[in-house]
Amino acid sequence: MEHGVLFNIFIYLAAGVVAVPIAKRLGLGSVLGYLIAGVIVGPYALSLISNQEDVMHVAEFGVVMMLFLVGLELRPALLWQLKMPILGTGGLQLCATTLCIFLILLACGLAWQTALAIGLIVALSSTAIVLQNLQERELMKTEAGKNAFAVLLFQDIAVIPILSLLPLLVIQDTAIVESTTSGWLSALMIAGVIAGIIIGGHFLVVPLLRIIASSRSREIFIATALALVVGIALAMEAVGLSAALGTFLAGVVLADSEYRHELESDIEPFKSLLLGIFFISVGASIDFTLLLDQPILVAMLVTGLIAVKFIVLFITGIVFKIQRSQNWLFSCALAQGGEFAFVLTSFALQRQVLDNEIASLLVLVVTLSMVFTPLLLIINDKIIAPSFKRKQPNGNKKSKKATPEHQIPDDTDSSVIIAGFGGFGQVVGRLLHGYHINTTILENDVGQIELLQQFKYKVFYGDAEQLNLLHAAGADNAKLFIIAVESASRTKRILIQVKKHFPHLNVLVRATDRNHAQQLIRLGADHVFRESLDSGISLGVEALKALGMRANQAHRAGQVFRRHDEAVLHEEAKRINEQEPEFVNRSLTERRILKKLLGLDALTYYDNLNDAWSTEAHSNEEKNTVGNLAAAHKHNKSASEQS
16 A cells, blocks of 8 residues: 655654664664664564655765765864874775685676775765664763774765765666766866855855854754755756765765754754664565575675674784783674665665675665674673683783873863853853963854954853753763753753753752742752852951951851852742741841851950961851750740740
């Protein structure tokens, strides 16, 4: 029975909703969950979908968006820091794997064009599966994890030249030579489009995004981001090049833009959704008839692919002096085909580089190799890794010889995120920058962004209330989150998002007044800073000095007041529905406590501390006074209630 595209998309989404959580619970990852869902709803199981080609055509756009996001991540500074691992480890792995597969297939009697195309396609590994498995095992910052990331980054970049190379491998029976004029015209059009993307990205797109951002309309900004990606894809297809190439270049051009994080957060949901549908389509297109007809051939090809890639990766690790235990993990993690193999196979089939039989077999082999990746990592975790621990009597100590020559730097994103960089946030930022502490600054005022950029601040446009933006800004790996926005309501909304989704973060929050501070404490803020408290205490200290008090005594008085007021603030935050008479009674008691604390400085007990600037000397006395008077307040309150 024929169904429309909407019905097919509904089936795809429903299948993903059911299959992906189950697959992730089993440790298989979301990508394999989508593939399994595609198998279930595909023609070889429940046969619930029709017009699969139409859905696939739309879903392939998810790959285009993925490359746009990859481009956004490739800042020149990051590429320069990772140049040796990317070019060295990644380049050697890709070239060596391609060469080995090429020679093996050539010996099996395939045409050199077909053998080279297959070698290039299967040399790529699965970015989604590898990164997800390493992140779940908290192995991304290990030596193996860093080198695996470098290889995957090189492979993602290599997709672009591979897409450009595949059409040149067409096996033609008769040579069809285009006219020289037509060839030159086509080359000029291609060069013009690429130049337009690069130049337009610098001089047209960023000013356009600045204008759109000034409207403060999030939906228009999202529409602009999608229009940008779609427009570049159409322009590239019009000149006969891959849409992925154009969007990748656009991402690289915009990687240093202040709108990078906002673009990433806006595109990410669409990319993830379309990629999910794409993987389901791939799963549904697996030819299980071929698997049943030739099970031995398929098993040999899958085993051969994993074995060849593992051996090449292991030798690459030896060349670049990766520790032996880490080298096993590195090789097990990357010894599979990747999701880009589906895109490249489809592209090669359309360009008649591969025939239908080889393409179907290739998709099946790559998919099955991806399925076995979690099993390889389990084998490494349970068998291989423990054997190395037993061989090391000194535990985790590493010899200097085992240290690789070219370490990949840790996460280049800063460990501190500042939301709001007005007058208050700038003071915080300047102090941190003075100690060479890098920060990621999020600001949604376009005018403020332009001003800060003149002073060489690295600031990004975006609304810190958006969860996707927080992920894009690096909240998953950050240590400290500072909320310094001016709006009290926005402050609370940002705090709720951060505490809910990033509980590991230490959150420091700016409060507009006392009541706002109490609300923030109730919402879970780790530290609250009232913008008027410091200035008020500073003025009071100066007033005491002007009235004749010694400077150190006035300073200590300010410290005592601050500590007492902070304690009172946290106590008040616990009383949500306090009535006015009780509030007045408690306030009078707290005033007596404060007088008692400040009077401690006048006691002869402190005669020998006249030159001290710290309040630590009488902290115990202070605690006793607070405790006694607080108990008295509690007693008075109880007596008042009884009367």
